[in-house]
Amino acid sequence: MNLDFTPDELQFRDEARAFFAANVSEGLRARVRTGTRLEPAEYIQWQKTLAGHGWAAPTWPAEHGGTGWSPTQYYIFESESARADAPQQYHQGLELIGPIIFTYGTPEQREKYLPSIRSSDHWWAQGYSEPGAGSDLASLKTRAIRDGDHYVVTGQKIWTSYAQVATHMFCLVRTDTTVRKQAGISLLLIDMKSLGIRVRPILTLDERHHVNEVFLDEVRVPVADLLGEEGKGWSYGKVLLDRERGIACASGLRLGQYVRVVKDCARGVRVGRKSLLDTAIFRDKLAQIEIEMVALEYMGLRTLADAVAGLDSGPRASMLKIRWSELLQRITELWVEATGYDAANFALIGSNQGEPLSGNMPHPVMSYLHARVTTIYGGSNEIQRNVIARRSLGL
Amino acid sequence: MDFALTPEQHQLQNSVARFGREYGDFAAWRRMVAAGHAFDTGNWRHMAELGWLGIAIPERDGGLGGTPVDTMVVMEGIGCSLALEPFVSSCVLAPALLAGAPVAVRETLLPGIAAGEVFVTLAQAEPNGRFDLSHVETIAVPHGGGHVLTGIKSHVMDGATADWFVVPARTRGEMDDTDGITLFLVAADAAGLVRENMRGPDHRHNARLTLDGVAATALLGSLHDGLAVLERAVDAAIAARLAEAVGAMDALRDMTLDYLKTRQQFGVAIGSFQALQHRMVDISTACEEARSMTYQAVLSLSLPRLARRRAISAAKARVGQTGMFVGHQAVQLHGGIGTSDELAVSHYLKRLLMIDLSFGNADHHRALFTLAEDSLALEMAA
Numbered sequence: 001m002n003l004d005f006t007p008d009e010l011q012f013r014d015e016a017r018a019f020f021a022a023n024v025s026e027g028l029r030a031r032v033r034t035g036t037r038l039e040p041a042e043y044i045q046w047q048k049t050l051a052g053h054g055w056a057a058p059t060w061p062a063e064h065g066g067t068g069w070s071p072t073q074y075y076i077f078e079s080e081s082a083r084a085d086a087p088q089q090y091h092q093g094l095e096l097i098g099p100i101i102f103t104y105g106t107p108e109q110r111e112k113y114l115p116s117i118r119s120s121d122h123w124w125a126q127g128y129s130e131p132g133a134g135s136d137l138a139s140l141k142t143r144a145i146r147d148g149d150h151y152v153v154t155g156q157k158i159w160t161s162y163a164q165v166a167t168h169m170f171c172l173v174r175t176d177t178t179v180r181k182q183a184g185i186s187l188l189l190i191d192m193k194s195l196g197i198r199v200r201p202i203l204t205l206d207e208r209h210h211v212n213e214v215f216l217d218e219v220r221v222p223v224a225d226l227l228g229e230e231g232k233g234w235s236y237g238k239v240l241l242d243r244e245r246g247i248a249c250a251s252g253l254r255l256g257q258y259v260r261v262v263k264d265c266a267r268g269v270r271v272g273r274k275s276l277l278d279t280a281i282f283r284d285k286l287a288q289i290e291i292e293m294v295a296l297e298y299m300g301l302r303t304l305a306d307a308v309a310g311l312d313s314g315p316r317a318s319m320l321k322i323r324w325s326e327l328l329q330r331i332t333e334l335w336v337e338a339t340g341y342d343a344a345n346f347a348l349i350g351s352n353q354g355e356p357l358s359g360n361m362p363h364p365v366m367s368y369l370h371a372r373v374t375t376i377y378g379g380s381n382e383i384q385r386n387v388i389a390r391r392s393l394g395l
Numbered sequence: 396m397d398f399a400l401t402p403e404q405h406q407l408q409n410s411v412a413r414f415g416r417e418y419g420d421f422a423a424w425r426r427m428v429a430a431g432h433a434f435d436t437g438n439w440r441h442m443a444e445l446g447w448l449g450i451a452i453p454e455r456d457g458g459l460g461g462t463p464v465d466t467m468v469v470m471e472g473i474g475c476s477l478a479l480e481p482f483v484s485s486c487v488l489a490p491a492l493l494a495g496a497p498v499a500v501r502e503t504l505l506p507g508i509a510a511g512e513v514f515v516t517l518a519q520a521e522p523n524g525r526f527d528l529s530h531v532e533t534i535a536v537p538h539g540g541g542h543v544l545t546g547i548k549s550h551v552m553d554g555a556t557a558d559w560f561v562v563p564a565r566t567r568g569e570m571d572d573t574d575g576i577t578l579f580l581v582a583a584d585a586a587g588l589v590r591e592n593m594r595g596p597d598h599r600h601n602a603r604l605t606l607d608g609v610a611a612t613a614l615l616g617s618l619h620d621g622l623a624v625l626e627r628a629v630d631a632a633i634a635a636r637l638a639e640a641v642g643a644m645d646a647l648r649d650m651t652l653d654y655l656k657t658r659q660q661f662g663v664a665i666g667s668f669q670a671l672q673h674r675m676v677d678i679s680t681a682c683e684e685a686r687s688m689t690y691q692a693v694l695s696l697s698l699p700r701l702a703r704r705r706a707i708s709a710a711k712a713r714v715g716q717t718g719m720f721v722g723h724q725a726v727q728l729h730g731g732i733g734t735s736d737e738l739a740v741s742h743y744l745k746r747l748l749m750i751d752l753s754f755g756n757a758d759h760h761r762a763l764f765t766l767a768e769d770s771l772a773l774e775m776a777a
Contacts, residue, residue: 001398001464003694072396287765294709298687305398319680382673389672393652393679 003301005076013076020084023049032085035261035335035363037208037370040123040165043090047120050089056118057094064102064110065118071249071307078250082257092161093117093124097170100187100236104228113168113189127157127171127190127214135383137172138181138234142216144173144188151175151188151226153196153219159377163199163212166192171216175230187233189225196220206369207346248320249300255293255324258331258367262286265360266338276338289330296323315392318384325374325381332368339364398690404468410445411472419476421739433556433600434479439511442480449509451631452490457506463631463693467638474642477742479599481514481553487635489515491628492561492578495616500580504559517632518548518560518581518604519625526755528563528625529573533606535564542566542579542614543587544606552753554602555592558583562606566619578621579611586610596745623700630707631696633754637689637710640718640750644682647725647743651678654729671728678724681717688713701774705767708760715751715760722747 005013024032028046031038038046050056058074060066069077081088098117101109116122133140142155153173163169169190176184190197196219201209228236263286269276276282299320306313336343342359375381389395400408418438427435442448450465452458459465466487473482485508493501493515507513524530533546544564551560560581568575581588587609590602616624655666655675665671688710695706722744726733733740751757 001400001690001694003396005396283765284761287761287768290768291709291712291761291764292684294691294706295684295688295713298691299683301396302398302687302690305396309399315676315679316683319683322680323684385673385676386669388676388679393672393675395652395655395666395672395675 005072009072009076012073013080016077016080017084019053019055020080020086023053024084024086028087029085032087032257033261033264034360035258035367037366038087040090040162043087044120044123046087047089051119057098058089059095060098060102064098064114071304075250075301075304079253082253085257088254090120090123092126093120093122096126096240097124097189099239100170100227101189103239104232104236106224108224109189109227122167123162123165125160125163125166125169125192125214127160127169129159130156131158135380138185140172140174140185142171142173143177144175144186144221146175146223147220149223150220151223153188153190153216153221155216157214157216158211159202160199160212160214161210163192163214164201164209168192169214170227172233179231182234183231185233186230187227187236188221189227190216190219190221191225194219194221204370205372206366208366208370210370248317248324249304252293252296252300252320252324255296255327255331258328258335259286259290259293262331262335262338265335265364269338269340269359276340282334282338285334289327289334292323292327296320296327299323315388318379318388321378322375322381322384325371328374329368329371332364332371335364336368400464400468404464407465408468408472411447411469414441414445415472415476419478421477424477425737428479428598433553433594434481438478439480442482443509443511446509448482448486448511451487452505452509456490456501456509458490458509463634463696466631466635467689467693470635470638471642471645474639474644474746475646477643477739477746479597481516481556483632483635483639484516484553484557485514488517488628488632489559489561491631492517492624493615494628495624496580497613497615500613500615513559514553514557515559515561516551516553516557517628518551518554518562519629520548520550522547522549523570526759527571528629529576529622530571531563531565531576532570533562533564535566535577535579535611538610542577542611543608544579544581544611545608546606548604548606551602551604553599554590554604555594555600557602559612560604561615562604562611563621563625564611568619573622575619576621576625577618578615578624580613580615581606581609582612585612595749597742597749599749626700626704629754630703633707633711634689634692634696636750636753637685637692637714640714640747641682641686641689643743643746643750644685644718644721647721647740648678648682650740651675651725651728658730674724674728678721681721685714685717685721688717701767701771705764705771708764708767711754712757712760712764715757718747719751 055067057066058069058077062068094117098114101113128137130140130142142153144151144153169192171188171190172185173188174184175186196217198215200213202211202213203209204211263277266277266282267275271279299316303313303316303320339359342361343365345357346362346365348355348357418441446459447469449458450461450469454460489508490505493504504513504515508515521530521532533544535542535544544562562579562581563576564579565575566577587607589605592600592602594600652675655671656664658665692707692710695703698706725740726744729740732738
């Protein structure tokens with residue numbers, strides 16, 4: 001047992017540190033540091049910066065244009081990125097569909113899609129949830145009916161992140177209604193410019209437009225854009241499970257960025273002669289979170305070490321998702337708490353519109369509100385608990 | 396980076412597990428405590444024969460010169476089987492406290508500890524100091540070439556069965572000063588020493604000491620400068636205690652999961668109910684957190700002081716919290732039977748309660764963590 005990096009890993013750490021020092025602009029760093037959520041254009045720009053350095057796809061194998069890094073290198077990359085207040089890469093193309101394409105896609109599909117994911121010339125949205133299929137995703141109803149060389153797709157998707165800017169959507173559809181519900185599902189790669197697609201924005205509780213409804217009305221999708229085999233769409237998600245370990249491990253690292261933001265905020269808030277950060281009750285709450293983050297970090301490292309050694313981590317990736325999202329929510333709750341009365345000043349009205357607000361508002365409240373989604377998306381924490389109970393505890 | 400055990404450590408782990416199966420019988424444990432014994436002397440002898448008692452003792456002092464990971468492996472087994480043997484006090488804490496002791500003292504005590512024939516423990520806590528290691532009111536004054544000690548040591552773990560005490564006493568300064576604390580060796584049968592024995596809810600036999608002009612047998616380490624050694628030794632003991640907690644928590648988790656699968660109500664196994672499944676997942680997650688924290692603590696023992704403080708206190712706080720959670724939920728999910736004395740569940744809860752208390756509870760260590768975290772941040776900024 002040891003926590004040491006090898007000389008090669010240390011050298012790589014220095015290389016990554018130098019890269020982030022040189023390539024994260026002050027503007028970008030300031031936005032990350034104040035907890036501002038990035039716009040798609042900023043994600044794209046950052047992705048292009050990484051791509052220019054050959055680091056577009058840190059979790060992909062080299063044969064598919066990835067870096068071919070070991071899990072430890074990926075961890076080092078992510079921890080240096082978080083340390084330098086660099087943004088996280090946008091994940092839906094890179095982590096959710098890219099690996100399915102290079103694992104199950106045809107050579108033509110790989111060639112057509114993978115380079116544009118790496119360069120972020122394509123922006124992928126995930127078409128999974130439907131109004132009647134949330135936690136019970138396999139009951140999805142969007143129909144795809146074969147018509148010659150095309151599927152004709154009709155139905156509705158919901159909670160589709162960034163569909164308003166997406167060039168493509170990977171979409172679970174029902175190709176067979178006569179079999180067990182999981183067995184009738186296929187995965188289609190859909191061009192968002194196709195006729196019959198309508199995107200309707202959904203304003204979320206943070207008053208932002210991240211997610212959408214996507215209506216599909218007899219959208220014609222070439223059969224060449226069926227991923228893998230018809231009826232196997234449900235099973236392709238499994239390839240992501242193993243990969244999630246590394247990502248779950250790395251996401252914990254980003255919590256440290258938020259804690260720095262909250263500390264900076266609390267340091268600047270006066271409570272009489274003291275700063276809020278020096279008041280015992282506030283500091284103690286923060287310390288409790290920081291302690292739980294240490295536990296999360298080491299759960300992540302153990303999971304990572306298992307991945308390196310090719311060992312099964314059991315349910316630890318699901319546990320990491322639960323603990324990470326719970327902690328993020330608590331950190332953002334504390335951020336709002338730190339701002340005090342400023343939290344009430346969500347926006348200026350009248351002639352001052354556009355002026356900056358004190359307390360870095362509205363970012364604390366927006367982040368707090370947006371964080372509510374983290375215990376819901378990617379399989380709600382209750383679903384995660386169901387999964388752990390069934391698969392790992394045998395209940 | 397690697398969290399795997401070496402082949403030797405795996406071997407040790409197997410032998411600890413085998414020991415637990417052969418000697419860790421709960422019915423025998425209950426008979427032993429009912430008879431008023433502090434621990435099972437037969438088991439202690441076996442542990443000595445297996446070499447475990449010398450794991451944390453350097454080879455030159457008759458031990459095995461093992462690592463904190465070796466100690467962790469043994470302590471997990473001890474936690475799993477509720478063993479009351481005074482391993483942490485005599486075999487982890489004492490050797491670390493004696494690290495700077497005169498050769499004659501080391502030669503007298505350490506081989507005896509490794510052989511299981513000598514029992515040494517730390518007498519640190521005082522009535523007004525709560526968990527603070529630097530709070531030392533006990534006074535040591537020079538007398539006849541040595542020192543005599545006067546004061547009260549209010550909670551001495553495994554103190555009822557110890558032959559020797561390592562006693563921090565003040566040789567200069569005020570009661571909370573970090574400077575001026577000196578470690579002394581005091582014999583349990585020294586004149587002027589009154590020992591009141593009491594057992595904990597976990598059946599551990601502790602003691603309260605009143606020292607009235609007690610002559611110390613030896614001064615350990617350097618004068619006035621004992622706190623650093625004390626802190627290091629206590630941190631090693633904390634890491635060992637955490638491993639004990641992990642063993643106890645895993646045992647409770649397994650018992651509770653087994654119960655959920657076998658206990659029938661409403662015509663089905665109660666583990667089919669989602670409310671209980673989710674609670675069981677939270678128990679398992681708590682066990683994973685505690686294990687991760689324990690590894691982190693064990694691997695931090697060689698770090699510089701502040702980094703070690705941050706790591707150990709984070710772990711002590713979180714393992715205390717998760718341990719209490721698992722203890723409470725295990726009783727809850729067992730229902731009525733979980734509250735009975737004849738089932739092991741309640742005894743694990745009491746052990747975990749005492750583990751959280753030992754060397755300072757979760758709140759105390761959260762405060763220490765904060766101090767270390769803020770000091771480290773200042774260092775980084777400078």
